[in-house]
Amino acid sequence: MTQTPHGYQENGEDLRSYDRPSMTVDLALLTVRSGALHALLTRRDSRPFEGHWALPGGFVRIDESLGAAARRVLRDKAHLAEAFIEQLYTFGAVGRDPRGRVVTVAYYALVDEEQLAAARQASDSLVLGEIVVPWPGEAGGPVQLHSDEGAVLPLAFDHADILGMAVKRLRGKLDYSPVGFELLPKRFTLRQLQEVHEAILGTKLNKPAFRRRMLDKGVLHATGARETGATYRPAELYRFIERSAATPMEKEG
Amino acid sequence: MTQTPHGYQENGEDLRSYDRPSMTVDLALLTVRSGALHALLTRRDSRPFEGHWALPGGFVRIDESLGAAARRVLRDKAHLAEAFIEQLYTFGAVGRDPRGRVVTVAYYALVDEEQLAAARQASDSLVLGEIVVPWPGEAGGPVQLHSDEGAVLPLAFDHADILGMAVKRLRGKLDYSPVGFELLPKRFTLRQLQEVHEAILGTKLNKPAFRRRMLDKGVLHATGARETGATYRPAELYRFIERSAATPMEKEG
DNA sequence: TAAGATATTATCATTATGGATATATGTAAA
């Protein structure tokens, strides 16, 4: 029993009697481009994994919540002011970082391709890699990343596992949560929405059934406007209607 | 640029240049008893939250993975050799522990009532509290815990949020993963299985529809044996058939 | 004005689900 600075009598489980791991957050920043899921990566210019590609990430500050750290990384490393962002999974295998014990809390974030364009202009070390998923359904496991030219982008640390977990999560949440809309601009056609779903699931979907299912959810508002620039009959533009906030705000993690 | 012990040239993001939070794991250990979800709690005998109830938990050791830490807590604090256990969510709000910055990786574990009986005999500071869920469906939010006598058990830290998250996760996974079976003994009746589902979901279910749905999944094996001790027609005992391991082993977290 | 392409709607068969009821089968009491 010792008297500690914060004034609590403590027993054997004193906060300071254990070595502490370093804590980081990593961001699986996803978008859909030309019908395929892509992730935002930064090139590592120092060891370990020099020349490999990594998720944007950073250390959690001692007076900063995990969510705040994730949003800071989104802003400073990915150059994005805001996005749908949600905690994914925490990776803490002992040898995952050769420099020492580092536990990372992974988040995933969703933006549409247009929002991402600005981010990529702000930094030339950012690249979009196409996610190639080698497993069906929600089986899970690491994924591969390909450049536009089809070359394999080698990933640093356990980031292939983190991205795999993000895809798995996305597939699981797709039909009972509004994640699909986060990957589209404010106004979108039903065909675009279907393309996003197909990109996430990695399967083709039945068109009339998809339409019915989406419209029956009651979360789509027909704007009356049409898409422009099409060489054929332009489709109606829809907007996503936020459901009444029946879901209480998630506690800051 | 400095030369560090582990031999890597490092830049501004040196592992040691940031204060590190303490890391713990906490266990939402759930079971179904007399038709209601219950959680295993330990009574705190020192500040902070002296006299409140808390989830079994402990510090993550520097050379120990998160999953290993969770299993150690399961063994040493909950006195259980093994159980279905899965990472739930990481809680890292700045003020969640008044002693200092503590980030906790929450796990949830599932056992049947009988397995838990032995654990409770091994320690008299363990108690089972009935989980009372104040929100519908998968809305989420904190839950309340009640003693057998109906008294409210005050929870320490953010453990009401952790338990709420566990219930939400369980509800979400119930119909596409075998979590329901983890809360039952090896052999069980369809009525018992339905009671477990109803306890998790907090709703009544249609009996013939539930039977069909479960049997059509093809993961139930009729053993030919019957339940004993019933004063009425005894029901067939079923066993859960593990699906072929199409799911690759999840990376150690 | 016609051709081409895709949006949008309609139709039908199939399957899942909810609700209610009938039948079967064990235990316990008469």
Added chain:
DNA sequence: TTTACATATATCCATAATGATAATATCTTA
């Protein structure tokens, strides 16, 4: 041995969700 009883198990029907295909509508461009 028989009967009452409680629950398991099977059957039936109405309804809703889904998949597949075809039919119709509407825009752009030639």
